[in-house]
Amino acid sequence: MTATEKLIDGTGGWFDDRLRGAQITRTWLRKIFPDHWSFLLGEIALYSFVVLLLTGTFLSLFFQPSMTDVVYHGSYTPLDGVHMSQAYASTLDISFDVRGGLLMRQIHHWAAILFVAAIMVHLLRVFFTGAFRKPRELNWLIGLTMWVLAFTEGLFGYSLPDDLLSGTGLRILEGVLLSIPLVGTYVTFFLFGGEFPGHDIIPRLYVIHILLIPGLLLALITAHLLLMWHQKHTQMPGKARTDANVVGQPFYPYFMAKTGAWFLFIFGVTALLSTFAQTNPIWIYGPYNPSGISAGSQPDFYMGFLEGALRMWPSWHWNVGGYSFAFSVFLPAFLPLGLIITGLAVWPFVEQWITGDRREHHVNDRPRNAPTRTAIGMAGVTFYGILWLEGANDVVARFLNISLYLTTEIARYAIFIGPVVAYWVTKRICLGLQRKDNVLLEHGVETGIIRQLPSGEYTELTKPVSEHMRAVLEARATRPQIEAPAGDDEIPAPSARGAMGRLRVSLNRVLTESIPLPIGNGHGDGHGNGHGAEPPAVTAGDTHSDGAERDGGDGTGA
Amino acid sequence: MSETQPSQDLPQEDGHQSRAPHRVIGTPPPAQARRVLAEEPGSTAPESPRELPASPANPAKAKTAERIVAALFILSMLASIGFIAAYVGLEVHSVDATLRSNLALGLSMGIAFMAVGAGATIWVRNIMPDVEQVEERHTLASTEKERKAFKKTFTEGAEASGFVKRPLLRRTLIAASVPLAVAPLVILRDMGPLPGTSLRHTVWRKGMRMVVYGPNTPLRAADFSIPGQMITVAPEGYTENQDVLAKAVTIIIKFAPGVLVPNRPGQPGTIMNWTVDNIVAYSKICTHVGCPVALYEQTTHRILCPCHQSTFDATNGAQILFGPAPRPLPQLPIGTDADGFLIATSDFHEPIGPAFWELG
Numbered sequence: 019m020t021a022t023e024k025l026i027d028g029t030g031g032w033f034d035d036r037l038r039g040a041q042i043t044r045t046w047l048r049k050i051f052p053d054h055w056s057f058l059l060g061e062i063a064l065y066s067f068v069v070l071l072l073t074g075t076f077l078s079l080f081f082q083p084s085m086t087d088v089v090y091h092g093s094y095t096p097l098d099g100v101h102m103s104q105a106y107a108s109t110l111d112i113s114f115d116v117r118g119g120l121l122m123r124q125i126h127h128w129a130a131i132l133f134v135a136a137i138m139v140h141l142l143r144v145f146f147t148g149a150f151r152k153p154r155e156l157n158w159l160i161g162l163t164m165w166v167l168a169f170t171e172g173l174f175g176y177s178l179p180d181d182l183l184s185g186t187g188l189r190i191l192e193g194v195l196l197s198i199p200l201v202g203t204y205v206t207f208f209l210f211g212g213e214f215p216g217h218d219i220i221p222r223l224y225v226i227h228i229l230l231i232p233g234l235l236l237a238l239i240t241a242h243l244l245l246m247w248h249q250k251h252t253q254m255p256g257k258a259r260t261d262a263n264v265v266g267q268p269f270y271p272y273f274m275a276k277t278g279a280w281f282l283f284i285f286g287v288t289a290l291l292s293t294f295a296q297t298n299p300i301w302i303y304g305p306y307n308p309s310g311i312s313a314g315s316q317p318d319f320y321m322g323f324l325e326g327a328l329r330m331w332p333s334w335h336w337n338v339g340g341y342s343f344a345f346s347v348f349l350p351a352f353l354p355l356g357l358i359i360t361g362l363a364v365w366p367f368v369e370q371w372i373t374g375d376r377r378e379h380h381v382n383d384r385p386r387n388a389p390t391r392t393a394i395g396m397a398g399v400t401f402y403g404i405l406w407l408e409g410a411n412d413v414v415a416r417f418l419n420i421s422l423y424l425t426t427e428i429a430r431y432a433i434f435i436g437p438v439v440a441y442w443v444t445k446r447i448c449l450g451l452q453r454k455d456n457v458l459l460e461h462g463v464e465t466g467i468i469r470q471l472p473s474g475e476y477t478e479l480t481k482p483v484s485e486h487m488r489a490v491l492e493a494r495a496t497r498p499q500i501e502a503p504a505g506d507d508e509i510p511a512p513s514a515r516g517a518m519g520r521l522r523v524s525l526n527r528v529l530t531e532s533i534p535l536p537i538g539n540g541h542g543d544g545h546g547n548g549h550g551a552e553p554p555a556v557t558a559g560d561t562h563s564d565g566a567e568r569d570g571g572d573g574t575g576a
Numbered sequence: 577m578s579e580t581q582p583s584q585d586l587p588q589e590d591g592h593q594s595r596a597p598h599r600v601i602g603t604p605p606p607a608q609a610r611r612v613l614a615e616e617p618g619s620t621a622p623e624s625p626r627e628l629p630a631s632p633a634n635p636a637k638a639k640t641a642e643r644i645v646a647a648l649f650i651l652s653m654l655a656s657i658g659f660i661a662a663y664v665g666l667e668v669h670s671v672d673a674t675l676r677s678n679l680a681l682g683l684s685m686g687i688a689f690m691a692v693g694a695g696a697t698i699w700v701r702n703i704m705p706d707v708e709q710v711e712e713r714h715t716l717a718s719t720e721k722e723r724k725a726f727k728k729t730f731t732e733g734a735e736a737s738g739f740v741k742r743p744l745l746r747r748t749l750i751a752a753s754v755p756l757a758v759a760p761l762v763i764l765r766d767m768g769p770l771p772g773t774s775l776r777h778t779v780w781r782k783g784m785r786m787v788v789y790g791p792n793t794p795l796r797a798a799d800f801s802i803p804g805q806m807i808t809v810a811p812e813g814y815t816e817n818q819d820v821l822a823k824a825v826t827i828i829i830k831f832a833p834g835v836l837v838p839n840r841p842g843q844p845g846t847i848m849n850w851t852v853d854n855i856v857a858y859s860k861i862c863t864h865v866g867c868p869v870a871l872y873e874q875t876t877h878r879i880l881c882p883c884h885q886s887t888f889d890a891t892n893g894a895q896i897l898f899g900p901a902p903r904p905l906p907q908l909p910i911g912t913d914a915d916g917f918l919i920a921t922s923d924f925h926e927p928i929g930p931a932f933w934e935l936g
Binding site: 048049050087093094101113114115116117118119120121124153186189190192193194196197198199200201202203204206207208209210211212213214215216218249250258261262263264265266267268271272275276278279280281282283285286287289290292293294306307308309310311312313314315325328329330331332333334335337340341342344346347350378380411412422423426 | 627628663666667668669670671674677678679681682683685686687688689690692693694695696697699700704707708709710711712713715716764767768769770771774775789808810816818819821822823825860861864865866867868870871882883884885886887896898899900901902903929930931932933934935936
């Protein structure tokens with residue numbers, strides 16, 4: 019009887035007598051977690067949220083969300099005797115008169131930046147690896163909602179200190195709300211409690227920032243994790259990894275220890291960043307006043323794309339029947355954001371419709387193996403990236419030493435051309451990488467050893483790829499995303515009839531464009547693996563060998 | 577855990593080989609004693625083979641790793657003690673002291689976390705035996721039988737409740753919930769006043785003096801004499817009132833004679849009647865989204881908003897030269913009073929700031 023066993027019998031027994039948990043807890047402890055560096059991205063988001071909750075709680079002990087005018091007489095002497103809101107004064111106090119206050123403020127701010135950044139990179143990982151596919155569409159939508167909540171939370175959070183920079187941000191928020199057709203003026207007056215700035219906005223943002231949005235996020239994170247736990251994590255392709263299993267290490271003790279360590283790393287990194295890299299020095303900005311501004315004003319990075327949209331939009335404004343359509347504000351504020359969010363939200367369903375693939379997927383795609391999806395994703399990233407860069411166009415202009423207006427002119431063209439170029443380039447790169455994979459499969463890995471044959475001929479020795487590598491390279495074969503063909507002489511399948519059907523078939527051609535795996539060498543093995551990988555619930559009519567052959571025609575023609 | 581094991585190594589091995597004899601010899605632990613009441617039939621079955629090995633493949637490597645991990649944990653402990661010491665020992669209350677405190681606290685905190693994190697990672701990778709396990713997945717969908725059973729249960733419930741059968745109940749319930757759902761929206765009404773025409777007015781009135789924003793002193797037109805100067809002015813008596821300033825803050829710019837472009841019918845330009853000695857006043861609130869248009873380039877007479885770079889021609893009635901702003905900056909009619917101080921001669925003649933639905 020070891021001490022561990024005694025503990026389990028004693029304390030564990032006490033709980034089990036009341037909860038009957040031995041069976042289920044054992045299953046949980048043995049739950050298998052697959053390993054890949056990219057699976058850590060979501061964890062960064064999760065743990066930076068925990069850091070945010072902890073540091074945020076500390077800050078709320080000292081912060082006063084009040085817009086009452088006070089005259090400052092604290093430790094930061096450059097602002098001695100200056101009129102400011104109590105919110106700003108208490109932020110100065112947290113920074114200079116509370117031990118550890120500055121550190122906590124900075125960790126909170128860095129963790130917020132990390133939180134949104136990690137969500138975005140995690141979202142891209144999920145998109146590019148196809149991890150959003152059935153059965154994970156719900157978790158995709160939950161994650162997307164959390165991204166929107168996260169940057170809204172960030173905006174409201176950095177607005178609280180009521181400093182000159184964030185106050186300007188609120189002024190812009192006022193302008194954006196005013197631009198909403200029909201109800202804008204009312205929405206603005208109700209949110210601000212009257213005209214800008216009023217005395218209500220900081221306390222209202224405060225309660226949204228520390229209660230409403232964190233509560234929603236907490237609920238959604240819980241749902242996100244529960245779904246992940248229930249559906250089991252996806253895995254990257256590899257030897258013996260199929261859609262019908264999970265290969266990895268058990269939750270206890272491996273994953274528990276690793277993920278715990280990861281949390282400590284995240285906390286440690288934000289602490290060190292906050293020690294050595296200053297963020298949001300509100301005492302330099304000064305208190306808000308509606309007349310002040312500084313050049314080079316930038317929001318936090320996650321609002322940059324909206325700022326960029328506001329900067330590049332033409333001055334569209336129409337008066338119709340005595341009412342104003344303030345489209346130079348309303349459209350940039352809502353259209354690109356709406357496009358990005360709607361596009362991301364519907365993509366899993368659009369892709370499912372185009373491919374007709376209704377099976378469960380648990381082995382992720384390598385991005386190159388879904389060239390069109392990857393290309394569309396990169397087009398989206400480029401669209402976002404151009405907006406984001408334009409959001410800092412004054413910095414860009416100064417850095418490149420070009421005219422400020424030129425940066426905007428370029429952005430106005432680039433926003434249309436950039437995504438198209440990105441789409442084309444990405445697709446070519448993906449197809450090229452697929453060809454490279456084929457070379458590896460057919461000829462093996464170059465060893466760098468040159469051998470002279472008796473005939474005098476030189477050849478380079480190659481080594482067949484390892485079994486694991488082979489499985490990775492052949493993962494492409496397990497993607498039968500082929501719609502029943504409306505073949506030349508065949509009667510079109512029901513799903514391919516009509517205008518929508520024809521559209522679907524042509525979209526399908528584009529979406530499933532891929533280089534076939536080499537026939538013969540490797541294909542036999544790949545075939546076997548592929549079949550092993552197929553879950554019992556396959557309903558798609560086509561086998562992937564059909565797909566590969568038909569694809570071959572497309573691929574070589576491309 | 578591993579520290580407590582060696583003394584009990586032998587009994588543990590025994591217990592693993594066969595539990596039954598061990599139980600007869602030893603004193604039954606409490607948890608097992610309770611089982612007397614209901615003996616589980618499976619409890620005497622032989623143990624299944626280990627799923628995880630007890631020790632790593634390379635014990636020598638693990639031994640080295642163990643020392644490194646222990647050292648990291650001790651480092652973390654020292655850093656945490658250092659954190660507490662820095663909190664107690666280092667005061668704040670000045671910029672330099674705060675920086676010292678921040679450095680000591682942040683560094684010790686960072687090391688305390690990172691060291692345990694690094695230690696735990698090395699522990700997992702080098703001390704725990706490397707395993708790879710496979711868990712089966714099952715199709716997520718319920719079986720046909722389960723779905724049928726669920727459908728039956730749900731339908732029975734719906735029928736028993738009468739929700740389907742009794743439309744009167746159903747409709748009145750829906751009728752009851754509609755106003756109930758509207759109520760939470762209605763009670764938000766008092767969050768703010770109705771806009772009315774407030775966005776159309778500022779406090780500027782005929783005869784109200786302009787004061788230089790900052791020192792808050794009135795300004796004589798004669799003292800504002802260097803062409804190319806731009807200053808921010810506020811209505812006298814309201815320099816600390818943010819709500820007023822948010823709309824009324826104004827810039828005045830002095831021009832050399834002949835630079836201002838007078839407006840002609842049907843053409844944009846500066847309304848000369850509203851200027852004094854080539855001093856022209858514009859709202860400082862950008863007509864795009866309300867940032868202060870604080871940058872002025874003397875040589876080109878351009879007013880630039882630093883937020884979104886709307887650019888206005890100061891000589892020409894603040895016509896738009898570039899950027900997203902849809903309207904020129906409204907011009908404030910100004911004059912001088914008996915003492916020669918700059919005054920407004922009326923409010924702005926059009927709404928200042930960002931466009932809104934009712935702007936027209």
